[in-house]
Amino acid sequence: MLTIEVEFLMGRVTLSQWEDRTQAEWPPHPQRLFSALVAAHGELDGGEAFERALRWLERLPAPEIKVDLLPSLRTSPSYFVPVNDEAVKAEKGRSDFRHVLDRRNRQERFFPTVVPNDPVVTFQWPVASGFEDHRDALSGLVENITYLGHSSSPVRACLRAQAVLPTLCPDEEGSFSLRVPGAGRFDRLVSVHSLREEDESVQPPLGRFQSYEPPDVVTPNVFSRDAIVVAFAGGPRLGLDSTLPLMQHMRNAVLAKLGPSPEVLSGHDDKGNMSRKPHLSIVPLPFVNSRHSDGSLKGAAFVLPSDADEPIRHRLSAALTQTWQLHLGPLGSIAVAHVDWESNDGLKSLNFSKYTQVADTWATVTPVVFDRYPKSKGPTAAEIIAAACERIGLPKPLEVMISAVSAISGVPRANEFHGRSKQVDNRLRQHAVIRFERGIKGPVILGAGRFCGLGLFMPLGKSKP
Structure with missing residues (x-):
């Protein structure tokens, strides 16, 4: 079993839905967690051990999630924000005496926010064959996640030794549709990162979707679904x-x-x-x-x-x-x-x-x-x-x-x-x-x-x- 606990330290979470930037995404999709782990790998330059752990993780079945299902959702008005680190090109024969911050272009941004009753979200894989081979690498990656969603949502993350009772479980007929990692996701994210060095508009593909349902909607039995x-x-x-x-x-x-x-x-x-x-x-x-x-x-x-x-x-x-x-x-x-x-x-x-x-x-x-x-x-x-x-x-x-x-x-x-x-x-x-x-x-x-x-x-x- 693999259980990753993520606590939002500000008590609130800023993150947008992929299809509507004005609306908050909740619960956080498992693919966000995987992307954060890949980002931690890039910052740490952890080498082959971290890479093997991520390739193993992307192939696991979709995780269970323990999350507050009735948070306070706050929509966001639009803000026009200066573009970070944009190069300023002076026209020939002309000088721009404006301050450098005033010379930068501004783009419309939204910051929808969620305020959960419980700021802790837990992702749990009941079946995680081979976890012990990657425990140390995963622990290093998880503990170096700095935020999930927008950078204004700092987190504390760790591996849990104890299981939790999930509030959402993978279910093909479920009413919640969440993005989850799949085989090849690590390579795709690395490839997109390289492309973004030349063109910042490049975005990673949405990836695989998984339906979820609260576990009390259905009754489990003695046989595993993971055949x-x-x-x-x-x-x-x-x-x-x-x-x-x-x-x-x-x-x-x-x-x-x-x-x-x-x-x-x-x-x-x-x-x-x-x-x-x-x-x-x-x-x-x-x-x-x-x-x-x-x-x-x-x-x-x-x-x-x-x-x-x-x-x-x-x-x-x-x-x-x-x-x-x-x-x-x-x-x-x-x-x-x-x-x-x-x-x-x-x-x-x-x-x-x-x-x-x-x-x-x-x-x-x-x-x-x-x-x-x-x-x-x-x-x-x-x-x-x-x-x-x-x-x-x-x-x-x-x-x-x-x-x-x-x-x-x-x-x-x-x-x-x-x-x-x-x-x-x-x-x-x-x-x-x-x-x-x-x-x-x-x-x-x-x-x-x-x-x-x-x-x-x-x-x-x-x-x-």
């Missing part, structure tokens, strides 16, 4: 119906690469028994939910529990970074390659964000495996599904509909999914649609087969306001 995604390249063409045996085979292959593994990865305790705690789930990423969907598998996502620590995430990610072969016996082999699903411009099926959106209605991509059989006197099928929701930290759904057929196009019938395992043998498998009172945050993976690819849901509707 590690791999693509299947070449080899036999497999469909969703082969989810169970393929995900089991992939788990075994990855665990063989990892060697002796803790319970959160292996799914077994020290005695070899199946774990009762949340652990690694491997889910299929198929071509579904579009006009020409055929249910073919394009890749898989490795989804860890939300509370998995950084060394575990780093170890799993390192094992999946290099392309490797998954051998399927007589069927041949599949090349398994890691992909960056957040910036992936290729197959939409490999973008895991479609499973992590906020929605109030969800439908199965792979059937739910019931942990017990429904009975006429109870528990009913709806009650079993509701209990499965509560088991992973979700609220009880308002409505549960069970069917042999999925509401998602391109998905096979429930009885067409084959394969055997101790978790699912002799258990009922059904597709389902569940509806909650309000939007909940994915991923939604339910039932007895949730750790081996079954019980994966996809949103059918957006969150209600």
Whole structure:
């Protein structure tokens, strides 16, 4: 985890929106923080360690933010301000006896201001694999930030050891749109700085935008939204119906690469028994939910529990970074390659964000495996599904509909999914649609087969306001 605390020492903040210079920007966009860190690097000339830290930071997911959401906003009248350090060119044969300050051109400026109840803003990355490698460099950069926004807004900044409760979290359906850094942002800022030495009108591009929402709008669950995604390249063409045996085979292959593994990865305790705690789930990423969907598998996502620590995430990610072969016996082999699903411009099926959106209605991509059989006197099928929701930290759904057929196009019938395992043998498998009172945050993976690819849901509707 990486947490950066920024305190505005004047108790007020002067900064303008990029699209309207007369209006104040609040909360400060994460990209402003990154730009301030790059500026500190330029002033300190920190060398390769600082540069590596910034390149690492720009590739992290968008941070959570703890900020006062109800500050006092003050619009600004226009001021005509002399241009700093402008060269004064005398005309031939003429002298200008005005004072040098009077000879400078004036340009219109605005200084919109925010007065928050709490002058401290915190940016937090819950998942920051590799942070310890860059801790010293980041600490040096953060502690040398002098201001954020306008130069009249001096700050004190530091790394925090303790986590905070955020007031804004990244959310694809969120109502706040903030600029965040992305891969290549450091190089772009350095390039713009060089261009500005010749032409001060050059401005850096806006960059990437990320939607945010207060965390109490949605309900999290035990599964992390930050999955590690791999693509299947070449080899036999497999469909969703082969989810169970393929995900089991992939788990075994990855665990063989990892060697002796803790319970959160292996799914077994020290005695070899199946774990009762949340652990690694491997889910299929198929071509579904579009006009020409055929249910073919394009890749898989490795989804860890939300509370998995950084060394575990780093170890799993390192094992999946290099392309490797998954051998399927007589069927041949599949090349398994890691992909960056957040910036992936290729197959939409490999973008895991479609499973992590906020929605109030969800439908199965792979059937739910019931942990017990429904009975006429109870528990009913709806009650079993509701209990499965509560088991992973979700609220009880308002409505549960069970069917042999999925509401998602391109998905096979429930009885067409084959394969055997101790978790699912002799258990009922059904597709389902569940509806909650309000939007909940994915991923939604339910039932007895949730750790081996079954019980994966996809949103059918957006969150209600």
